[in-house]
Amino acid sequence: MYRARHRHPHGVRPLGTPPGARRPTLIPPAVLRNRTFTAGISTFASQSLILSGFMFTVPVFLQSALGYSAFDSGVALLPFSAFTLVVAVGSTGWRRYVAQKRLIQLGLVFIGAGLLVLTQRTAPDLTITGMILPMAIIGIGLGLFTGQLVDLTMSSVPEAFSEVSSGVINSLSQLGYAFGTAVAGSIQLGVFYGSVVDGVTLVSSGEEVSGDERRRLAVKLEDALETTTQAQQEAFESGLSPDLQQQLSQIILDAMVTAQQIVLVVIVLFVLVTLLVSSFLPLKRPRRSGSRAPTTAPEEEKTTSTGE
Secondary structure, three states: OOOOOOOOEEEEEOOOOOOOOOOOOOOOHHHHOOOOHHHHHHHHHHHHHHHHHHEEEEEEEHHHHOOOOHHHHHHHHHHHHHOOOOOOOHHHHHHHOOOOHHHHHHHHHHHHHHHHHHHOOOOOOOOOHHHHHHHHHHHHHHHHHHHHHHHHOOOOOOOOHHHHHHHHHHHHHHHHHHHHHHHHHHHHHHHHHHHHHHHHHHHHOOOOOOHHHHHHHHHHHHHHHOOOHHHHHHHHOOOHHHHHHHHHHHHHHHHHHHHHHHHHHHHHHHHHHHHHOOOOOOOOOOOOOOOOOOOOOHHHHHHHHHHO
16 A cells, blocks of 8 residues: 655655556557557648638638628538538448548548639639539548548557547647638638738729738738727718729729638648648558557556565
8 A cells, every 4th residue: 555645756646656657648659659640640630720721711701702691601511511421421331442541632632623623713703503513522522531531540559549549639630620710710811901902002092012011001901990890880981982982892802702712722732731641641451459558557567566
């Protein structure tokens, strides 16, 4: 029987921990040393970044630029969700004929191709019907990608570490979602305000603004919009002539379209990075070991056996 507190070179030893025993770690080093698992979670985190950026910016564009309601935005994204579900469920048996790594990479190619089609079709007159094809292509790609990657990653670690591995995947997924939303949103807003500054300056003075001045005016415009109320903005717009109001509305719409197109191109670049990361995945699915993880460290077993 050990006392509740023991003197320890690094401080107070936890209750019931024998002298010389290793401290438990949050994530077993053996899990992180697994190359397949590391490549899998890296690919999964990168995919979360792509998906979050896509799911954040597309509804914002549809509702802010095109005037879609929340329901209309959901209908526009319906082909994406439907094809993702159908392909993810239906492709589970394909691993018997095609290597999972190839299915994952094929899914990334579909996602990139769908994003490029959506970029080309992004315009002020974009309709729900016009979004069916790119949304379906992206959904097919995500369905191929997600179902195969999770299985390939989890099968690379012993069952004893399944809970830890699942927690690591979920944590990195949430990190990817947060980072992707922040990056995509920042790019979208930055490009939008910069394009508005360019358009207004060109209309008012007929000259283009320099890069530094453009950034300074964009920051001031963003601050002004955040500190003014909707009533103040409407009062300012009503004080303009009808021609200026029409020009300003067109400048804002063009800026939204440009910002969305650039964001989609950036997401495509992240898809290429994810495709590169996926190259480290193995071609053959590793067999999952059912061996149990050691519950005690070697030092602890030695100490217990000697009765210290």
